[in-house]
Amino acid sequence: MASRQPTLSIDLKAVQENLAVIRSMVGPAVDVSAVVKSDAYGLGLERMVGPLFEVGCKSFFVADLGEAERLRRKLSRVDIVVLSGIRRSDADAYRSRRFIAVCSSPVEVSVANSAEVAYAMNLETGFGRLGLRFDEVRTIVHSDLAPPAFVMSHLACADDPESRRNGLQRDRFIGMCEMLAPAIPRSLVASAGVSLGADYHFDRVRIGSALYGLNNAGLDPNPFVPVVRLSAWLIDVRQVHRGESVGYMGTFRAERPTRLGIVAIGYRHGLAWLVANRLVAEFGGYLAPVVGRVSMEYCAIDLTDIPAALARAGGRVDFISPTRPVEWMARSASTVAQELLVRIGGGCSRRYHMQFGAPS
Incomplete structure (x- = not known):
């Protein structure tokens, strides 16, 4: 044998099929973005994005600026959303490469605005991690800042459809969004949250695990193809x-x-x-x-x-x-x-x- 290295075989056709499954679950009115952060969950960012683009995926979420640069070298005509936020020293790269910065603090919102960088506003609705709090959103509403490209949050208990926290976070999300311009697109759920139903889908869903064949919500039968x-x-x-x-x-x-x-x-x-x-x-x-x-x-x-x-x-x-x-x-x-x-x-x-x- 030439090598004793173990092999992880990755079925790119299955990834395309799982994207189609998600699209059928959310319907044509909801955009589906691919999450390829952490080197596409370890499966190889550069190899994942091409097959997804071939079947019409036009927006991707990455972990940081380095991954954004790698993705832009592969695809020049897609939206690339960077989850790690933005610093002043990175503003030129965001603007010239047309990256969208996810802003989780008033400082980041201010940096994106002063640098004329497209940004998404991440809201803290009960996950207890990153995100703008209610009082911070209220302050931003009364400032002279450009509106975000979209508003997002993230569910803490989407894997458990019976958890009351899902509905609580959704209601908080709606309330905070209503403080902003009503026409701004909204995105609340990732893979597991799709199965919670149309009340959670809003304008965009962000799909990572399901693309790679993971059934986080334990759906039975499992609609996703092994990857x-x-x-x-x-x-x-x-x-x-x-x-x-x-x-x-x-x-x-x-x-x-x-x-x-x-x-x-x-x-x-x-x-x-x-x-x-x-x-x-x-x-x-x-x-x-x-x-x-x-x-x-x-x-x-x-x-x-x-x-x-x-x-x-x-x-x-x-x-x-x-x-x-x-x-x-x-x-x-x-x-x-x-x-x-x-x-x-x-x-x-x-x-x-x-x-x-x-x-x-």
Whole structure:
């Protein structure tokens, strides 16, 4: 084998299909923006934006000015919204590159106005993070400032459709927007919030997780197409006697004669340390539990129940697949799927397809 590097396969056609799913959920009157921050959730900003642009996506949200510059080099005719705000030292870049600054404080609003930079106003409606408070919006209303391109906020509990905080934040958002010019476009929800219904969609939704196949709201049936597959090489197979331990601190002890597979993937590649003795991988159509602690570059799987003729070094082991999506691993790791995508995408070799089985 030429390389032992684990591979994250990314289906670009599936990303396009997930954009179409969101459009069908919100209807033609609502704009859908793609969130490609944090290197498109670890999947590669430059490779994500082209296929999305091909199917009509014309506005993108990025984390910072560096990502905005990368995106502008790829696409010259799209709106690029920068979530990190604006500083005076960056004003020339925003203006010349036609970036839209998300302003979360009166100072940022003032900077954008004095530099004649297009901006969005981020409102704090109960998330407890960044955003203009009610009193700050009231002060801005009575100042001589250019209106924002749009107004936005973010729901704290969109993953839970039963949470009363969703309605509370929506009502606060409406009230703060009414203080501004009524015609200014509004944007409240990201991926999970789309399923809350038309009362939350307003003029624009901002979609990240759903594009990449994540079903944050737990919709059943899941309308989103799987986007990623994580696989790694099985590099060795060995026998372990009953009673022997495996890995650091011996957290797994064989209760029977065990056929053990050593796989070239570890926490260096983004495989969460906490999945030890909890995650189940796939090998040759069979399930293979991860046993013992995950180490920096390797982990072990139990191949005992897999036919001996199949359990040979040189095969590929799937840790994320269409049948066992990112959410499965996230539950085993006691984290969220977004974190795993960012970590795995940054630690593994990425391979792109227009559908699984057709590399590009």
